[in-house]
Amino acid sequence: MLPDVVKVPRVTVVDRVSLPAKATAVVVVDMQNDFAHPNGKLYSPASREIIPRIATLLDKARSRGVRVIYTKDTHYPDDPVEFPIWGPHVVKGTWGWEIVDELKPREGDIVVEKMRYDAFFGTPLDHILRMYGVRHLVVTGTVANICVLHTVASARLRLYDVVVPVDAVAALNEFDYAAALRQMDFLYRVTLTKTEGVEFVNI
Ligand code: ZN
Numbered sequence: 583m584l585p586d587v588v589k590v591p592r593v594t595v596v597d598r599v600s601l602p603a604k605a606t607a608v609v610v611v612d613m614q615n616d617f618a619h620p621n622g623k624l625y626s627p628a629s630r631e632i633i634p635r636i637a638t639l640l641d642k643a644r645s646r647g648v649r650v651i652y653t654k655d656t657h658y659p660d661d662p663v664e665f666p667i668w669g670p671h672v673v674k675g676t677w678g679w680e681i682v683d684e685l686k687p688r689e690g691d692i693v694v695e696k697m698r699y700d701a702f703f704g705t706p707l708d709h710i711l712r713m714y715g716v717r718h719l720v721v722t723g724t725v726a727n728i729c730v731l732h733t734v735a736s737a738r739l740r741l742y743d744v745v746v747p748v749d750a751v752a753a754l755n756e757f758d759y760a761a762a763l764r765q766m767d768f769l770y771r772v773t774l775t776k777t778e779g780v781e782f783v784n785i
Contacts, residue, residue: 590760593767595774599745603782607649607716610636611701611723611730613685614654616671616678618724623671623678628752629724633684635750635777636722640685646782649714651707652687654679655729656695663698699732708740718743720780722750727762738770747777 613636616622618629643650655672656679657664664671672679674695687693694707701707711719719742721734730751737744746766753759766772 591764591768593763593774595748595776596779597775598779598781599773599775600781600783601648601718601720601745602785603646603648604784605715606643606718606720606782607651607711607714608639608643608720608722609701609733610640610650610652610681610685611721611733612653612655612672612725613682613723614672614678615680615682617655618682619678624668626725626752626754628754632722632724632750632752633682635747636685639720639722639747639750639777639780642780643720643782644688646784648782649716650687650691651710652681652685652691652693653701653707653723653729653733654681654693654695656697661697696729699729700736701729701733702736702740711742716742718745720745720747722747724752725758726751726753727758727765731762731765734766734772735770738772743773744770745773745775745780747780748774749776 616624656674657672659673694705696705719737723730734744767774
């Protein structure tokens with residue numbers, strides 16, 4: 583039997599991470615109205631709280647020429663896999679499917695539509711990253727234990743170096759947040775830091 587209370591194992595959060603600008607991409611996972619806007623179908627306040635941190639990171643990334651990639655969770659009407667679990671959300675072409683106004687993609691950014699939790703599954707993301715010589719990913723967005731974790735895991739299985747700023751990913755509750763960070767830290771050997779600790783350098 584599972585105990586009612588479990589101790590959260592410690593995760594390592596480093597102060598600073600230096601990444602080569604040309605070989606790095608910032609990935610913004612599913613920051614869409616249905617998840618991060620109060621009128622969205624699966625809104626959670628935590629997903630809104632991380633917007634300023636992601637915006638700061640994107641400013642820093644763009645000023646150093648770091649590639650920016652958005653994922654958009656994308657479903658067609660009557661999705662038989664996810665709608666029975668979550669109800670209808672991010673239906674392609676609807677307002678809820680759009681990225682939140684505060685983080686709108688800019689010219690030159692790449693937007694990848696994904697149908698499952700993992701942004702690599704059935705998408706050209708791996709090919710895009712290889713084409714541009716990207717080896718390092720800074721992954722942000724929502725939600726931490728589902729689409730962020732699956733995408734991070736998939737990236738690590740493909741041997742990308744992954745950094746996750748812990749204040750730029752959101753979960754629905756503390757348990758999910760802690761469980762996601764534990765898996766990233768212990769199992770996938772992701773480098774955890776805070777948004778202000780991410781540095782992009784030209785080498
Ligand atoms: Zn979905």
